[in-house]
Amino acid sequence: MLYLGIESSCDETAAAVVRAEGEHFTVLSNIVASQIDVHRRYGGVVPEIASRAHIEAISGTVREALSAAGVTPADLSAVGVTSHPGLIGALLVGVNFAKGFAAAYDLPLVPVDHIKAHIAAARILPEGEEPLCPPFLALAVSGGHTAIYVAESHTSYRQVGGTRDDAIGESFDKVGRLIGIPYPAGAGFDRLAAEGFTAATGKADVGEGYRAFSRHYAKYAGDYRLPSPALTDGSLDLSFSGLKTAGVNLLHRVEQSGEPLDRARFAAAYTVRAVDAVTAQLSAALDRYPATALAVAGGVAANSHLRRELAALAARRGVRLCLPPLSLCGDNGAMVAVATQDAYLAGIRAGDDLNASAADE
Numbered sequence: 001m002l003y004l005g006i007e008s009s010c011d012e013t014a015a016a017v018v019r020a021e022g023e024h025f026t027v028l029s030n031i032v033a034s035q036i037d038v039h040r041r042y043g044g045v046v047p048e049i050a051s052r053a054h055i056e057a058i059s060g061t062v063r064e065a066l067s068a069a070g071v072t073p074a075d076l077s078a079v080g081v082t083s084h085p086g087l088i089g090a091l092l093v094g095v096n097f098a099k100g101f102a103a104a105y106d107l108p109l110v111p112v113d114h115i116k117a118h119i120a121a122a123r124i125l126p127e128g129e130e131p132l133c134p135p136f137l138a139l140a141v142s143g144g145h146t147a148i149y150v151a152e153s154h155t156s157y158r159q160v161g162g163t164r165d166d167a168i169g170e171s172f173d174k175v176g177r178l179i180g181i182p183y184p185a186g187a188g189f190d191r192l193a194a195e196g197f198t199a200a201t202g203k204a205d206v207g208e209g210y211r212a213f214s215r216h217y218a219k220y221a222g223d224y225r226l227p228s229p230a231l232t233d234g235s236l237d238l239s240f241s242g243l244k245t246a247g248v249n250l251l252h253r254v255e256q257s258g259e260p261l262d263r264a265r266f267a268a269a270y271t272v273r274a275v276d277a278v279t280a281q282l283s284a285a286l287d288r289y290p291a292t293a294l295a296v297a298g299g300v301a302a303n304s305h306l307r308r309e310l311a312a313l314a315a316r317r318g319v320r321l322c323l324p325p326l327s328l329c330g331d332n333g334a335m336v337a338v339a340t341q342d343a344y345l346a347g348i349r350a351g352d353d354l355n356a357s358a359a360d361e
Contacts, residue, residue: 001077002028002069003344004101005336006062008094009086009114010144011035011045013057016333017069017076018124020341023131025124029068030327030334033057040183044173051089058097065333073105080340083111083350084357086144091356099352111350112339115140115147115360116157120342121324121335122295132322137291139282141306142298143169143184146278148236148285151295154342160289161236161281163229168274169300171244175270178251179263189267190303196268207308214272221269224250224262230277236285238277243270271305279309286317293320302329 001021007014013033019026035053039045066072081098083091095111102109119138123131138149138157146169147162166174169186176185181192197209200220213220229243247270254261282294296310301323314321328334 001341002071002075003337003340004062004065004076004079005112005117005333005338005340006058006079006081006094006098007117007331007333007336008054008058008090009082010090010331011039011050011053012331013054013061014331014333014336015058015062015065016337017065017071018334018337018341020338023123023133024127025338027124027334028071029065030332031061031065031068032330032332033061036184043177043183045087047087047089050087051093054090054093058093062097062101073101073107076105076107078108078110078340078344080110080112080336080343082114082117082336083354084113085360086114086356086358088356088358091358095354095356099354103352108344109350109354110340110343110348111354112336112343115145116155116342117335117339118142118297119149119151119157119295120154120297120338121328121332122297122322123338124324124328124334125322132293132295132320135291136293136295137282137285137289138295138297139278140298141168141278141296141300143167143173143300145298146238146240148282150289150291155346155348161238161285163238163240164231165239165241166244168240168278169298171240171247171274172300175244175247175251178248179261179266184299186300186303189271190305192264192267193271193305196262196264196266199264200268206304210272210305210308213268214276217269217272220265221272222265223254224266224269226250226269226273228273228277230280236281236288238281240274243273243277275303275306275309278306279313282310283313283317286319291319293322295322297324297329297335299330302326
């Protein structure tokens with residue numbers, strides 16, 4: 001079966017065609033029109049600008065996805081579109097385009113949850129690998145979300161933990177801007193932290209440097225010590241707003257003291273706290289909700305330090321770890337197409353009254 005997935009929840013206009021053969025997926029095309037250069041000058045996404053850019057890009061993006069896949073609308077089994085959550089104006093562009101496309105070509109229209117779509121990206125596995133089947137634990141980490149789920153089926157997710165305020169990616173972006181990392185700050189923060197681990201510990205291997213920094217945090221972080229965002233109330237929750245605020249206050253103190261800022265050490269200290277907290281809460285989730293597999297997805301799933309530490313956690317716990325390739329960590333149409341099959345097979349359809357929603361269901 002062939003599915004067209006359309007994504008426009010934030011600042012990426014994306015479309016993809018995916019062939020599904022049972023639980024095995026082949027990405028035939030995956031086209032992304034990025035708005036990063038437009039929003040970088042503002043230090044973050046401007047919703048009105050994002051919506052207008054989606055309007056300009058969506059027709060061409062879908063057309064290119066179909067052409068690159070070598071298919072026509074008549075070949076498709078269904079069209080899926082991200083309908084929630086996200087920026088309401090941006091979502092409306094994708095939803096309304098998909099409604100018109102489905103009506104024009106007499107195709108089933110399937111509404112897709114953005115978070116479930118991200119997790120679905122972890123199921124696009126290399127040929128020959130066993131499919132990821134429920135139940136499993138899932139972690140969604142992005143600029144807008146940080147949450148731990150028990151996946152009871154491919155369409156039923158139960159949240160068991162997550163941030164109570166800012167998302168992990170949002171905190172990296174906001175703090176990164178203050179130390180001169182252009183938006184989006186994720187990749188730059190990742191590289192700067194790696195420099196910090198090596199400089200502080202003297203270990204050439206970044207992984208060894210990270211673990212030494214983590215074990216002897218007070219020693220290596222020095223004046224850049226920060227609190228853990230992992231809450232200690234017995235929940236599986238985090239507070240990245242707390243970590244972000246502590247980081248901002250620390251940077252202000254350094255600036256007021258007149259001392260030069262060691263950007264790499266600060267990035268290392270911040271990254272260790274963020275990654276260690278997520279890893280610890282996931283480990284606790286495995287204790288409470290035993291699983292044989294863990295899916296991790298979202299833009300921050302591209303962070304090399306998080307990927308490495310989660311791989312180590314999975315190895316220690318004897319759990320299979322499914323991570324999307326870096327190209328499928330950010331918003332993309334392929335993840336929407338996979339989630340479209342899940343909803344389609346579950347009998348979920350939408351009519352021409354489909355609306356977008358900024359909120360989680």
